[in-house]
Amino acid sequence: IHAFGKEILCHYHLGCLQFINPKVIITLSDNSSFYHWLCNRYKDAQFFAIQNGNRTNKQLDNEINQYHQHFFCFGNYETDKYAQYDHKIQYSHPVGSLLGGYYTYRNRNKNNPVKSFEIGIVSQFNEGMLNKEKILDPIFLESLNLMHTYCARYIFKKNNKAVVLLRKSKDDKSEIQYLKKYYHDNVTYRFNDREKFSTYKGMEQSEVVISFFSTSSIEAFGWGKKILHCDFTASNQYNDYDPMIMFTEPNYDAFEMRLDLLRNEPYKHYKERTKGYSSYLMNNNPELPPHIYIRNKLKKYILKSI
Numbered sequence: 338i339h340a341f342g343k344e345i346l347c348h349y350h351l352g353c354l355q356f357i358n359p360k361v362i363i364t365l366s367d368n369s370s371f372y373h374w375l376c377n378r379y380k381d382a383q384f385f386a387i388q389n390g391n392r393t394n395k396q397l398d399n400e401i402n403q404y405h406q407h408f409f410c411f412g413n414y415e416t417d418k419y420a421q422y423d424h425k426i427q428y429s430h431p432v433g434s435l436l437g438g439y440y441t442y443r444n445r446n447k448n449n450p451v452k453s454f455e456i457g458i459v460s461q462f463n464e465g466m467l468n469k470e471k472i473l474d475p476i477f478l479e480s481l482n483l484m485h486t487y488c489a490r491y492i493f494k495k496n497n498k499a500v501v502l503l504r505k506s507k508d509d510k511s512e513i514q515y516l517k518k519y520y521h522d523n524v525t526y527r528f529n530d531r532e533k534f535s536t537y538k539g540m541e542q543s544e545v546v547i548s549f550f551s552t553s554s555i556e557a558f559g560w561g562k563k564i565l566h567c568d569f570t571a572s573n574q575y576n577d578y579d580p581m582i583m584f585t586e587p588n589y590d591a592f593e594m595r596l597d598l599l600r601n602e603p604y605k606h607y608k609e610r611t612k613g614y615s616s617y618l619m620n621n622n623p624e625l626p627p628h629i630y631i632r633n634k635l636k637k638y639i640l641k642s643i
Contacts (some may be wrong), residue, residue, distance in 0.1 A: 347374045354379050361638050365389045365435075367408070370401045377404040377425075383638045387435050387631065388415065391552045395574040397422040409435070409631055411555070412620045430630070431620050437556035438626035440537045445623060449541075454525070455600070456499035457543025458488055459536070459551040462512040476570045481549050484567040487592045488547060489519040494593075499524040502539045502553070506530065545600055550575040558582065559619025561608055563599055567592070579614055 350371060354362070359382050364372050367386040376384040384406040392415070397403075403424035409432050410416065416429040432438070461481060463473060492499045501520060505512040507528040516526070527539050540546045540557040546564045548554040558564045568576040569587045576583060584595050599607075615621075 343370075347371060350375055351379060354382070361385060361635055363387070363635075367405075368392060368396065368401075368403070373401065373404045376406055383407060385409065385631065385635070387627075389435075391550060391555060392418070393550065393575050394418075394422075394577060397424065405429075407634070409627065412559075412616065412618045414618045430634070432625075432627040432630045433559060433620040433622065434552075434556045435627045435631070437537065437559070437619075438621070439628050440534050441560060441621070441623065442626040442628070451542065452544050453498065453542040454500045454539075455495075455497040455544050456488065456492060457540050457546045458485075458499065458501045458524075459540075459546065459548035459553050460501055460503050460512060460516065461549050461551055462504045462515060464511065476572070477549075477575070480567070480569040480575075483569050483587060484547070484549055485516065485519040487567070487589050489521075489523070490589060491593055491596060492520070493523055500539050500543060501526050502536045503528050545596070547596075555619050558611070558615045559621040561612075561615065563602075563604075563607055565596065565599060578618070581611060581614060 354375065361383045362375075362379075363385040365387050366372060367388050372384075372386065376386075386405050386408050388408070388410045397418065403419065405419075405424075405426045405428075407428045407430060408415075408419075408426045409430045411434055412431045413429075416426060416431060419426055463477075488499075491497070499520075501516055501524050503512050503516075503526060505528065507530075513526055527535055529535055536553050537556070540553065540562060541560075544563065546554045546557050546562050548564070548566060549568060550566060554562075554564045554566065564582055565584055566576055566578060566582055567584050569585060571585070584592060586592070
């Protein structure tokens, strides 16, 4: 019944498009099965999908065959990754992150923010961490818990100033309830404020950004930030990035050594060492940010149809 209902809904959306007759169709839901179905069948419009988050191997290796006409993705890494799983991209546009590009473009003439924190941690909290009734991948949970354990120990030992960048707004205290088990009051907790780009700002204010597999940290990597992804799942389900930005050994002493090396590496050397890979993962062109590139493409197809 579920499959039949989904099929009916797909044809309903197709009928709507045939009636409206749009010239361009845009979505931020780049992983929507409805969108891919329509993109593969409706031929009278240009389809623009704007990537809205990392797509892990676990997500790409499923029964949904993705079809993109125009895919405005983070970098060439995405183009290669989608081809690996036989997803179809007709025109790939590795422009970087729309939201991240808008943030850097808006702040391009401002002075670099003061580095207020030695360590910035992207939370990646999930409600299933507090609700046993919700299904949560135990591998994901174990890996994230171990990352927070190591980070908390390191921060306390080194007496570092650190910020934890939360997913929840100040109206939801569940995330802090989970995180305080690790960090207590030894860090600054910054609630998520989308209008003020709180996560981006917090990463800019941090010398090193640590996460499990956050899209935000990869965006920061594209800007040139020092980042470290900690993945203890012993798999490539969530991360298959180059070891230059990965730490996978479930050993605190090795973690401390790796983080010390990263923090002590001269920034100029780090930039030179990672610049090729960072642009491969997350393109960053201050002269042509994603929102302007996409707008130009949009105008081209709209004016062409007039």
